Amino acid sequence: MKAIINVSLKEGVLDPQGKAAHHALGSLGFDNVTDVRIGKQIVVTLDAADRAQAEKELDDMAQTLLANTVIEDYTIEIVG
Amino acid sequence: MKAIINVSLKEGVLDPQGKAAHHALGSLGFDNVTDVRIGKQIVVTLDAADRAQAEKELDDMAQTLLANTVIEDYTIEIVG
Numbered sequence: 654m655k656a657i658i659n660v661s662l663k664e665g666v667l668d669p670q671g672k673a674a675h676h677a678l679g680s681l682g683f684d685n686v687t688d689v690r691i692g693k694q695i696v697v698t699l700d701a702a703d704r705a706q707a708e709k710e711l712d713d714m715a716q717t718l719l720a721n722t723v724i725e726d727y728t729i730e731i732v733g
Numbered sequence: 734m735k736a737i738i739n740v741s742l743k744e745g746v747l748d749p750q751g752k753a754a755h756h757a758l759g760s761l762g763f764d765n766v767t768d769v770r771i772g773k774q775i776v777v778t779l780d781a782a783d784r785a786q787a788e789k790e791l792d793d794m795a796q797t798l799l800a801n802t803v804i805e806d807y808t809i810e811i812v813g
Contacts (some may be wrong), residue, residue, distance in 0.1 A: 659774050672800065697769050718761060
């Protein structure tokens with residue numbers, strides 16, 4: 654089973670990597686960009702009996718390791 | 734207009750960050766995980782006249798700055 658966990662900084666949390674990309678895009682002439690935020694896309698392949706069990710385990714993984722829930726939000730999507 | 738650019742390492746390119754996460758998940762007891770790959774999810778907000786123009790500009794941004802096309806693939810999705 655394959656799942657995508659998207660981890661992004663919460664609104665209001667400063668995103669220096671996004672700011673740097675935004676600035677660099679401006680320097681390259683892309684001056685119509687108003688905001689850039691950069692998060693992580695984590696693709697996890699796992700053996701699981703069913704979808705519900707996989708979702709539970711992926712949520713545990715996100716909570717314990719993959720996301721820092723103080724400053725980050727995450728979404729889980731099973732893709733295959 | 735808001736778009737998501739997902740940047741991921743091409744198949745066959747070593748992903749040390751993903752390997753480290755895989756190993757850490759194993760140490761935490763998630764021993765049914767067979768693979769972890771970590772990419773970037775870049776959320777770009779921009780002013781564009783229409784969808785086609787936005788897609789063209791986002792493709793230029795990915796090619797010139799946001800992705801390293803030698804080792805990375807990217808997808809562009811307009812979300813709003």
